[in-house]
Amino acid sequence: MSGVTPESGHVGDGALVGDGARVRDSEPQGTQLPAPMSAASRAGLALRRRPVRNILLFVVISVIFTALVAQAGVRGAMGQLRTAIDAQVGAGFVASAPATSADGSAETSPAGSPGNAGDAVPSDSPHTTPRDNPLTQAAPTLSPAQASQLAALPGVASTATEQDILATPVGATAVATAGGVQLDAGVMGAVTVTASSDPARFPAFAAKLYRLTSGQMNSSAKPGALIHRDFAEANSLRLGDELRLRGPAGEVTRQVTGIFDGTTPNPSGLPANAAANRILVDSAAGRELSGDAGATRVRCFTASASELPASLAAARATLPDLSYEHNAASFTGVLRAVDSVEGLLSALLSGACAAGVVIAAAVLALWVRGRMREIGVLLSLGQRRRVIAGGFALELGALALAGGVVAILAGRQLTALVGRAVVDGAAPGALAGLPPVAVSGADIAWALGVGAGILAVALAIALFPILRRSPRQILSSLS
DSSP: OOOOOTTTOOOOTTOOOBTTBOOOTTSOTTOOOOOOOOHHHHHHHHHHHOHHHHHHHHHHHHHHHHHHHHHHHHHHHHHHHHHHHHHHSOOEEEEEOOOBOTTSOBOSSOTTOOOOGGGOOOTTSTTOOGGGOGGGOOOOOBOHHHHHHHHTSTTEEEEEEEEEEEEEEESOOOOOOOOSSOOOHHHHTOEEEEEESOGGGSHHHHTTSEEEEEEOOOOSSSOOEEEEHHHHHHTTOOTTOEEEEEOSSOEEEEEEEEEEEEOOOOTTOOGGGSGGGEEEEOHHHHHHHHSOOSBSEEEEEESSGGGHHHHHHHHHHHOTTSEEEEOGGGTHHHHHHHHHHHHHHHHHHHHHHHHHHHHHHHHHHHHHHTTHHHHHHHHHTTOOHHHHHHHHHHHHHHHHHHHHHHHHHHHHHHHHHHHHHHHHHHSTTTTTTSOOOOOOHHHHHHHHHHHHHHHHHHHHHHHHHHHTSOHHHHHHTTO
16 A cells, blocks of 8 residues: 655555545656635545445434433423423412301311201291302401401412302302202302402412303403303303392392303212302402301412412411412422432533433544545645644534534433423322423523533544644555
């Protein structure tokens, strides 16, 4: 094999020097050699002439970049998920007054229980008033002062008061429910009226179990009544119609401002507790019906899920006589899963980067060694080492660009799959309202930047042992 020496100026057979020209040993001394190709032209020619080797390198780059994009995407998605939980899940607790029996002892039945249906007085009796009917007795309530104390607790961002009243619709009938127990008219005619300061925070609406099909939510500024679609159809009620309700303390008339659909469990089986017989009104209507300015329960919402434990502890310390329930179970599983995934990805990131450098360096070393003749010829022609390295960097950059496109497409899918698996596996259905998990542009840019750094380090490792040698040493090693 003939080679190039600094003394002779001859170039080995088959060496690429410029514009596809080759210089052979048979050419006479003093023949002017063509000018070497530019780095960009040489990179383009090398990409076209070595398709198999470049395809293999492209596959390796795509795998490394896809792993980095997916990892960065999942890490970013876990952060998005944590933020979404804090913003949308409605972390908080419910404070209610425990029910008391006639002798003053606390009852175990939940607040708002309709009581003993067998003792009810028929509501159509001429001597019956709402106050005489046990079904229309309001549950024990929290005072306005207690509600204000809860709203002032640290970490509590907002509150919503609710008062449950069993009332009788005047000029309308409750929707009958299927059941084998014979109930009297007082039980059959009762409906559950929930006077809420913010009906949108009512659990069935917040959990998307109830859906407003027409109209709008009522509020303190816009008094009105929300009724179920079945109740509206049974009584031929439409938006704008007036609904009259009779409670323990009096009667109230409200305009139908919204009609909703959906269903919720009814453990008691009583018609009054069915979703079709649920009517939501404003707080002022509740006070008129019950004669009580208090609330059956106060829903306290914290600014973030992380603040819930401290706020709940403060509430128990401030008002220890109340009963408390919190909704941490709906999101703690997801937060725990998020922490686990983030910890695992943090451990894998350094390992993935190290493995990427090793794999890429090994592949690039073979890639560069296959072109040692070309490097030796270019050096013998006076080409600078940084220009040769720049040509290799351009080739690698073109392959990395194509691999980055593949990594973005594949990484987005992997991120969505892993993120959704975390949510569904930790709390199936509890966080159905959260936005879909997706990789952000910043995460993609970060991952591709790390990938480019890995390739740059790997190329430097592959080129350094060769470029530090003289042209004679490079070409002699090929003999």
